[in-house]
Amino acid sequence: MAILEARNIVKTYKRNDEIITVLDKVNFSIDEGDFVFIVGPRGQGKTTLVNVLSGLDKPDSGLIIFENDTLTDKDEEYLAKIRREKMGLIFQDVNLIPSLTAVENVEAPLYPSEFSDKEIREKSLQLLEKLGMKYRAEHFPTELSDGERRAVAIARALINDPKMVFADEPTAGLDEEWEKKVVELLRKYNSEKRAAIIFITAKNELVKKFSKSGDKIFEIKNGKLVRRSG
Amino acid sequence: MKLRLLEKGIVLLLRAKRRFLIFTLIYLVVFSLTLNSLNFVDAFQTNELLDVKGIVLKPKTELTVEEVSDLVRTLNEKQGVSRAVVIWYVKLDALGAKMFAISPDKIWCLREVNPSTIEKGRYIAGRGEAIISDENQLRLRTGDTISLGLGSKIEIGEVEFNIVGFYDRDVLPYDEEEWIIGWEEDVDTLASQKNLEKYVYSIVVLVKGFFWDAWKKVEEFGSEFAERYSEDFKPPEYRTYGQNAAKFQPRVLMLIYAIIGSIIVGVLFAFLNVRWRKRSLAILRAIGWSGSDLGTLVIAENLGSLILGFVVALLILISYRKLIGFVFIPLGPLTIILSLVVVLISQIPGMKIAFSGVLKVKPIEALRRVER
Numbered sequence: 001m002a003i004l005e006a007r008n009i010v011k012t013y014k015r016n017d018e019i020i021t022v023l024d025k026v027n028f029s030i031d032e033g034d035f036v037f038i039v040g041p042r043g044q045g046k047t048t049l050v051n052v053l054s055g056l057d058k059p060d061s062g063l064i065i066f067e068n069d070t071l072t073d074k075d076e077e078y079l080a081k082i083r084r085e086k087m088g089l090i091f092q093d094v095n096l097i098p099s100l101t102a103v104e105n106v107e108a109p110l111y112p113s114e115f116s117d118k119e120i121r122e123k124s125l126q127l128l129e130k131l132g133m134k135y136r137a138e139h140f141p142t143e144l145s146d147g148e149r150r151a152v153a154i155a156r157a158l159i160n161d162p163k164m165v166f167a168d169e170p171t172a173g174l175d176e177e178w179e180k181k182v183v184e185l186l187r188k189y190n191s192e193k194r195a196a197i198i199f200i201t202a203k204n205e206l207v208k209k210f211s212k213s214g215d216k217i218f219e220i221k222n223g224k225l226v227r228r229s230g
Numbered sequence: 231m232k233l234r235l236l237e238k239g240i241v242l243l244l245r246a247k248r249r250f251l252i253f254t255l256i257y258l259v260v261f262s263l264t265l266n267s268l269n270f271v272d273a274f275q276t277n278e279l280l281d282v283k284g285i286v287l288k289p290k291t292e293l294t295v296e297e298v299s300d301l302v303r304t305l306n307e308k309q310g311v312s313r314a315v316v317i318w319y320v321k322l323d324a325l326g327a328k329m330f331a332i333s334p335d336k337i338w339c340l341r342e343v344n345p346s347t348i349e350k351g352r353y354i355a356g357r358g359e360a361i362i363s364d365e366n367q368l369r370l371r372t373g374d375t376i377s378l379g380l381g382s383k384i385e386i387g388e389v390e391f392n393i394v395g396f397y398d399r400d401v402l403p404y405d406e407e408e409w410i411i412g413w414e415e416d417v418d419t420l421a422s423q424k425n426l427e428k429y430v431y432s433i434v435v436l437v438k439g440f441f442w443d444a445w446k447k448v449e450e451f452g453s454e455f456a457e458r459y460s461e462d463f464k465p466p467e468y469r470t471y472g473q474n475a476a477k478f479q480p481r482v483l484m485l486i487y488a489i490i491g492s493i494i495v496g497v498l499f500a501f502l503n504v505r506w507r508k509r510s511l512a513i514l515r516a517i518g519w520s521g522s523d524l525g526t527l528v529i530a531e532n533l534g535s536l537i538l539g540f541v542v543a544l545l546i547l548i549s550y551r552k553l554i555g556f557v558f559i560p561l562g563p564l565t566i567i568l569s570l571v572v573v574l575i576s577q578i579p580g581m582k583i584a585f586s587g588v589l590k591v592k593p594i595e596a597l598r599r600v601e602r
Contacts, residue, residue, distance in 0.1 A: 084518025
């Protein structure tokens with residue numbers, strides 16, 4: 001069953017007097033438990049696609065349907081609720097809150113929830129432990145390495161047990177060891193929770209190295225999304 | 231849940247040390263003004279207000295302390311009376327002067343000479359100190375005069391007084407003898423050594439509640455005492471509101487300025503807090519926080535800074551009172567509560583701005599920097 005569907009998505013930006021089409025009639029559909037790679041060079045609209053799919057940005061035209069619910073006509077409050085309850089976002093730029101510690105950053109999505117402080121803390125520490133980051137729990141983002149910051153961002157994206165994870169270049173700038181760790185963690189989450197993962201990357205070799213049969217692979221070029229396999 | 235957001239708001243605020251310090255300091259200044267002004271309005275910080283808050287009874291003839299003790303007792307038992315204070319003095323015939331006995335609870339009750347009427351030096355703060363008029367001299371019965379300056383010592387009986395200040399001679403009633411103000415225990419010692427009689431200058435009745443309650447009491451007591459003590463007492467002395475208003479209005483104006491200042495600081499803080507932290511707020515929005523969640527967080531930060539500024543202002547004011555013993559600033563719980571209520575209400579516009587500000591934060595801003 002399709003968990004997320006994009007129909008004829010068009011997104012343009014105006015730069016000076018020129019109109020740039022970043023997403024040009026993008027159509028695709030992913031099912032529960034899918035592991036999707038979207039690959040493409042820098043500046044081809046990968047991040048814009050994630051933003052539009054997750055409801056962070058509005059497309060100029062087209063429909064985004066998440067669990068049979070059209071997101072494109074919903075207001076910000078509704079979209080925030082969907083993101084809080086059903087989606088996990090790993091930003092390309094990590095985007096940790098500098099004045100919160102690692103564990104607090106992981107906890108942040110659950111602060112406005114009904115979970116108790118104790119439950120939230122336990123859950124966050126478990127996630128950090130899985131990433132081998134528990135010993136860094138009380139460190140602030142500025143005290144962490146790039147890989148560690150990204151690990152914290154991943155833990156934050158998974159804290160609410162999302163059905164859909166958007167990972168925008170989650171391995172950018174990481175060494176091979178961390179790269180492997182990140183992909184394995186997302187794979188594990190994907191198989192354990194049957195959550196759909198959209199993994200965005202600019203590196204073709206990464207897709208070759210980590211893709212498995214059954215994965216869906218798309219390529220984005222000049223705003224067009226083309227299916228490669230799966 | 232909202233409590234957790236409030237707590238996190240405070241945590242975030244405390245960690246953003248510079249922002250926190252700047253605004254706590256600004257709030258501190260504004261609240262000091264508010265507290266001080268409100269304190270003035272509520273209490274009898276100066277003798278001008280004493281006329282409103284307290285009722286001053288003066289004997290027509292010279293009475294001894296013993297003779298008025300029953301009156302003081304009666305007054306203290308009356309409903310609405312905080313306490314009755316007797317201002318007494320001894321006559322120093324050789325110096326042609328009256329020596330008034332003052333203690334910490336009477337400083338403002340001697341309306342003619344109190345800290346606000348000091349021309350030079352300072353008011354007495356303890357034993358061995360005295361103040362005289364700015365004529366800087368005492369006329370002896372023999373016709374001679376003794377010139378005195380700050381730090382001069384005069385020995386009366388076996389008690390030595392150090393001159394610490396001068397009051398304005400013009401405040402004394404016309405053709406009055408010289409007044410010397412001394413610490414109550416010293417004057418008491420002097421009176422017992424030289425077997426001097428104590429005379430009552432006035433009885434000040436301090437009334438509970440707000441200053442407007444005093445007007446009612448003045449009417450009530452005035453007629454009663456005029457009837458009961460018509461032989462010995464003048465009617466209660468108090469100025470009309472119009473006379474007091476001239477002194478009172480600048481302080482009310484100061485209070486209005488303080489409240490306006492508090493509103494401006496609140497609005498500025500709310501505006502800058504949202505503006506400076508747009509990215510963090512956008513990230514929180516992106517990971518699913520609602521507008522109301524963000525609003526709670528920002529308001530907690532605002533309130534945290536505000537309450538801390540208020541507490542520090544309060545502590546400074548209390549320490550100031552202890553530091554400068556001769557300055558009498560009554561600071562009651564009612565003033566503190568009222569001040570807090572005033573400053574909290576003054577933050578409403580700022581909080582509304584903060585709330586509408588966070589609703590305008592678009593989550594896409596968390597990512598835009600990378601996009602570009």
